[in-house]
Amino acid sequence: MYSFEPSDEQKMLIDAVSRYATSDLRPAAHDAEENKELPPKLISKGWELGVLQASIPEAYGGFGERSAVTGILATEAMAYGDLAGALAIGTPGLFALSVLLSGSEEQKKQYLPPVIEADWKPYTAALLEPSFDFDPNDLKTTATADGGDYVLKGEKTFVPFAANAEAMIVYAKLDGATKGFIVPIGTKGAAGLKVGEEREKYLGLNALPFYKITLEGVKVPKANLLPGDFARVLAASRVALAAMAIGVAKAAFDYSRDYAKERDVFGVKVAQKQAIAFMLAEMRTEIEAIRLLTWEAAWMIDANKEDASKQAYLAATGAMDMAMMVTDRAVQILGGHGYIREHPVELFMRNGRGFATFTGLAMV
Amino acid sequence: MIEFEIPEKIAGICTVIKSVADNMMRPVSRYFDEHEHEIPWDYITFMQTATRAMGGTSMAPSEKREGPRLGFQRLAFMVEMLSWGDAGIYLDTPGGMLGSAAVNATGTPEQKERFLARFKSETPTFDAMCMTEAGAGSDTSAIRTTAVLDKEKNEWVLNGEKIFVTAGHKAMVDSKGFIVVWATIDPKAGRAGMRPFVVEAGTPGCQVTKLEHKLGIRASDTASIVLQDCRIPFDNILGSPEVVTDKATTGFKGAMATFDATRPIVAAQAIGLARATLELLKEMLTERGVTVRYGLPRQKLTSIEKEVIDMEVMLRSAWLLVIEAVWMMDNGKPNSLESSMCKVRAGDVVNKITQKAVEIMGPLGYSREYLLEKWFRDAKISDIYEGTGQINRLVVARQILGYRSSELR
Numbered sequence: 001m002y003s004f005e006p007s008d009e010q011k012m013l014i015d016a017v018s019r020y021a022t023s024d025l026r027p028a029a030h031d032a033e034e035n036k037e038l039p040p041k042l043i044s045k046g047w048e049l050g051v052l053q054a055s056i057p058e059a060y061g062g063f064g065e066r067s068a069v070t071g072i073l074a075t076e077a078m079a080y081g082d083l084a085g086a087l088a089i090g091t092p093g094l095f096a097l098s099v100l101l102s103g104s105e106e107q108k109k110q111y112l113p114p115v116i117e118a119d120w121k122p123y124t125a126a127l128l129e130p131s132f133d134f135d136p137n138d139l140k141t142t143a144t145a146d147g148g149d150y151v152l153k154g155e156k157t158f159v160p161f162a163a164n165a166e167a168m169i170v171y172a173k174l175d176g177a178t179k180g181f182i183v184p185i186g187t188k189g190a191a192g193l194k195v196g197e198e199r200e201k202y203l204g205l206n207a208l209p210f211y212k213i214t215l216e217g218v219k220v221p222k223a224n225l226l227p228g229d230f231a232r233v234l235a236a237s238r239v240a241l242a243a244m245a246i247g248v249a250k251a252a253f254d255y256s257r258d259y260a261k262e263r264d265v266f267g268v269k270v271a272q273k274q275a276i277a278f279m280l281a282e283m284r285t286e287i288e289a290i291r292l293l294t295w296e297a298a299w300m301i302d303a304n305k306e307d308a309s310k311q312a313y314l315a316a317t318g319a320m321d322m323a324m325m326v327t328d329r330a331v332q333i334l335g336g337h338g339y340i341r342e343h344p345v346e347l348f349m350r351n352g353r354g355f356a357t358f359t360g361l362a363m364v
Numbered sequence: 365m366i367e368f369e370i371p372e373k374i375a376g377i378c379t380v381i382k383s384v385a386d387n388m389m390r391p392v393s394r395y396f397d398e399h400e401h402e403i404p405w406d407y408i409t410f411m412q413t414a415t416r417a418m419g420g421t422s423m424a425p426s427e428k429r430e431g432p433r434l435g436f437q438r439l440a441f442m443v444e445m446l447s448w449g450d451a452g453i454y455l456d457t458p459g460g461m462l463g464s465a466a467v468n469a470t471g472t473p474e475q476k477e478r479f480l481a482r483f484k485s486e487t488p489t490f491d492a493m494c495m496t497e498a499g500a501g502s503d504t505s506a507i508r509t510t511a512v513l514d515k516e517k518n519e520w521v522l523n524g525e526k527i528f529v530t531a532g533h534k535a536m537v538d539s540k541g542f543i544v545v546w547a548t549i550d551p552k553a554g555r556a557g558m559r560p561f562v563v564e565a566g567t568p569g570c571q572v573t574k575l576e577h578k579l580g581i582r583a584s585d586t587a588s589i590v591l592q593d594c595r596i597p598f599d600n601i602l603g604s605p606e607v608v609t610d611k612a613t614t615g616f617k618g619a620m621a622t623f624d625a626t627r628p629i630v631a632a633q634a635i636g637l638a639r640a641t642l643e644l645l646k647e648m649l650t651e652r653g654v655t656v657r658y659g660l661p662r663q664k665l666t667s668i669e670k671e672v673i674d675m676e677v678m679l680r681s682a683w684l685l686v687i688e689a690v691w692m693m694d695n696g697k698p699n700s701l702e703s704s705m706c707k708v709r710a711g712d713v714v715n716k717i718t719q720k721a722v723e724i725m726g727p728l729g730y731s732r733e734y735l736l737e738k739w740f741r742d743a744k745i746s747d748i749y750e751g752t753g754q755i756n757r758l759v760v761a762r763q764i765l766g767y768r769s770s771e772l773r
Contacts, residue, residue: 359661
């Protein structure tokens with residue numbers, strides 16, 4: 001059967017996340033971007049909503065079952081408030097969900113409870129690499145067996161909270177396939193792991209501390225290899241990012257629509273001009289279309305459908321174009337005001353451009 | 365619960381329709397494209413028997429035999445598959461189409477019974493919707509066809525000319541069908557004066573005067589119909605008797621309610637054609653040694669791969685919009701917004717895909733040896749009828765902005 005209605009439980013979760021996103025995240029977004037810092041209290045409050053915790057089974061310290069559909073619903077609502085905030089709150093999920101989706105039973109029991117049962121802590125993951133044609137299935141970072149260890153070599157970029165990470169998953173190429181490796185760091189650090197001295201500076205997401213890391217022969221025990229299929233992790237990341245793109249686009253759409261209904265031009269409201277009204281109609285239509293594609297991909301993941309990975313790829317591809325189109329138009333609808341940083345649409349537009357790049361920065 | 369599982373019953377019907385499309389439509393696609401105004405009777409006769417067994421292809425789905433309401437979902441899937449076979453020949457499918465949709469959306473139970481029962485007969489029967497006039501296309505409030513009540517005889521007298529009537533000839537000449545004529549009972553009242561009337565085949569004063577020659581969907585007849593002192597019973601005005609005088613229940617609302625039901629179905633037609641095109645394109649590319657690699661970053665894709673992947677995104681997401689709109693219809697949820705959104709998107713998508721496919725295949729795409737050029741022509745209608753892309757954008761815009769038509773023209 002088809003159904004386009006979230007369950008009552010999902011609706012409650014969406015409501016809770018939406019309330020936090022609109023009354024906490026959004027009001028803080030501008031200053032967080034300008035000051036290049038998210039208040040830690042803001043992150044803890046978001047973490048306490050328990051979106052990640054609800055997708056981890058009790059046996060590993062959580063209180064639910066992982067559902068990609070529930071995950072993307074919450075993710076969209078969170079990103080609607082602010083993308084940087086949503087990514088920060090979800091960062092421990094990069095570590096935890098990598099373990100949940102591709103780890104062994106032992107690894108799950110050992111590594112999940114410390115992440116899930118505690119306050120928000122900088123557990124993270126490193127997938128992206130500094131090359132224009134970065135391909136998650138063809139990494140330049142390598143893992144080679146050396147006695148009882150694997151040795152990791154390469155360069156990673158866009159690693160959130162790397163400077164004070166408790167632990168991270170490093171993705172590297174092993175025998176031609178992408179595999180995740182658990183790298184404990186804590187206060188002792190990891191030998192051969194160099195974190196860039198300065199935070200990376202980007203087009204957007206300045207509220208988030210991203211770092212380059214260099215792996216100069218980092219040794220991890222063989223037991224730290226996540227044995228499962230990376231495709232599951234990648235699909236989880238793709239639908240999560242698609243959902244975030246939808247959240248950002250929806251935020252841009254709502255803001256520009258409300259503005260167009262307020263602002264007078266030639267004796268009517270801006271929105272009463274077909275040139276603007278049609279732009280808004282197309283934005284709304286495109287958001288809905290990609291949202292359904294993403295829902296379907298997430299549903300396919302949950303239902304273990306064969307084509308789930310391909311569908312997640314299509315959803316992420318559609319979402320990155322949609323987010324760019326919608327956020328660009330939102331700025332256009334505000335005209336000169338859209339270009340001024342007092343209004344959030346220019347930030348939405350900078351965030352919107354990022355979805356072509358952000359692979360691996362979110363997971364559900 | 366969010367779910368995307370195609371219901372078993374519908375999947376079964378699709379399998380049957382697929383073989384109809386393969387065996388009865390594709391082999392004659394080119395013939396009926398090149399012999400405009402010939403009627404594909406083999407297909408029609410076959411479908412008459414086949415669809416009766418499957419519960420019909422009516423735009424006024426019967427709901428009695430099913431548990432969860434699936435009527436419009438089933439119809440959308442059937443139409444999608446039939447258009448995958450041939451978008452023009454699909455329009456020759458016997459059974460209730462747009463006329464029935466209007467009867468279903470605006471008629472009384474008695475009228476539904478009286479007018480729709482004919483589709484259960486063994487003879488292929490058609491209907492049609494008459495909205496457009498020479499001076500009234502998208503602006504339906506400008507229609508000039510009049511309906512005057514002859515109180516003595518208790519009959520309506522219709523006068524005017526309707527154009528662009530899809531399947532008008534089949535409804536009125538080739539079968540004992542009917543047309544739904546939108547006419548005004550008060551020319552000064554604009555939209556408020558509009559009412560729908562049923563004119564049955566064989567009614568004196570109603571004549572098919574012309575068949576159009578078109579860019580595409582040539583297997584489907586597009587008729588002009590003249591009404592000259594055409595007399596119909598009083599009861600053929602759709603709706604309860606109060607619709608005659610009740611200014612609040614304007615006929616225009618009925619027209620809009622009809623569109624809520626028909627737009628997703630017309631969008632489903634676009635999707636079927638778009639899917640046919642994309643599948644043939646991929647097949648032709650594969651035969652020529654080009655396979656599309658999924659999962660790669662854009663930077664590593666060839667331009668053809670990029671185009672094909674974008675087409676898949678467009679196609680699938682637009683189809684899901686259609687399914688959402690018919691699911692809402694089946695579940696009694698107001699769907700004006702979704703109905704128009706899916707029509708906008710499907711109309712765009714089918715044109716982009718068919719245009720790109722012709723471009724990508726170069727001389728092979730432009731050649732009449734393949735169906736790509738025909739499908740490119742067939743596609744354009746999806747952005748025009750049942751509300752142009754622009755009219756549907758207007759409907760979407762009004763909904764999302766909360767504007768009345770006087771506030772956003």
